[in-house]
Amino acid sequence: MRTYGQYCPIARGAEIFAERWTPLIIRNLHLGCQTFGEILQGAPGLSHTLLAQRLKQLERLGIVEVTPKAYGRGHRYLLTPSGDDLFEVCKSLGEWGARWLEIAPENLDPYVALWSMGNALRPDRLPDRRVVIQLDFTGYRPHERYWLIIEHTEVEICKTYSGMDEDLFITADAEAFVKWHAGQLSWAEATRDSRIQLHGPSWIAKAFPTWNSRSMFAHISHNAATTTTS
Known part of the structure; x- marks a missing residue:
C-alpha cells in the first residue's frame, strides 16, 4: 500500500x-x-x-x-x-x-436505493404478512425490473421472478425514486405527474411510502454548490 x-x-x-x-x-x-x-x-x-x-x-x-x-x-x-x-x-x-453534491444521472442506480431502503424499513409499520412488490424503473438508465420481498423484518431483492404472486406493482422514474429515498423529494413531489405509479390493493399502495425511513442523510438540507470562474 x-x-x-x-x-x-x-x-x-x-x-x-x-x-x-x-x-x-x-x-x-x-x-x-x-x-x-x-x-x-x-x-x-x-x-x-x-x-x-x-x-x-x-x-x-x-x-x-x-x-x-x-x-x-x-x-x-x-x-x-x-x-x-x-x-x-x-x-x-x-x-x-x-x-x-448534486445527484447526477450516473448516480441514479435504483438497485442501490432499494438496497438502502431494505436496510431502513420501519418494523413498526410493516404488515404482519409477506409482501411481494414488483418494481419497474425507467429514466436515464435502461429499463430495470426488481422484486422486493418483505416478510416480517427480512428483506430480499430479486433480479429474476421469484415465483411468488405480486401484491403491488410499482413503475417509477429512477430519479424520482432515488431522490425520494435520499430525502430530496417528498412522496407527494416524487409521485407528481405520475413519476411513481402504484397498482394494487389500496391499503398496500397507501402504506408503502410509510415503510421507508429513508436515507440516514435525508434530514440534511441540500445546498447547490456554486462554481466560480476567473
Whole structure:
C-alpha cells in the first residue's frame, strides 16, 4: 500500500480511508451486513477478490473483527471500536455530500436505493404478512425490473421472478425514486405527474411510502454548490 510518508494523522488516516471501496465496506458493516455476501450485495461493482483484500487489510489494522459463523461455513465480519469511530468519518463525509453534491444521472442506480431502503424499513409499520412488490424503473438508465420481498423484518431483492404472486406493482422514474429515498423529494413531489405509479390493493399502495425511513442523510438540507470562474 502506498503511503504519503507523513506523520500527519490526516495523511495516515487517508491512507486507509481513501482506499477505493473502503468507506462503502465500512458503511455496509455499520448497517448490519455481517457476511461476505451481504457486504458484496450492498456494493454493486465491487469484485470478490478486491473485497477479500480489503477485509484482510481492515482486519490487520484492527478495524474489522473476523469470527467463524456459529453455524455453517464462512465468517462473520464486525466493526471493532476503531471501526465504529471510522464510520463516524464516513457519516461526516456523507453529510457533506448530501449538503453540497448534486445527484447526477450516473448516480441514479435504483438497485442501490432499494438496497438502502431494505436496510431502513420501519418494523413498526410493516404488515404482519409477506409482501411481494414488483418494481419497474425507467429514466436515464435502461429499463430495470426488481422484486422486493418483505416478510416480517427480512428483506430480499430479486433480479429474476421469484415465483411468488405480486401484491403491488410499482413503475417509477429512477430519479424520482432515488431522490425520494435520499430525502430530496417528498412522496407527494416524487409521485407528481405520475413519476411513481402504484397498482394494487389500496391499503398496500397507501402504506408503502410509510415503510421507508429513508436515507440516514435525508434530514440534511441540500445546498447547490456554486462554481466560480476567473
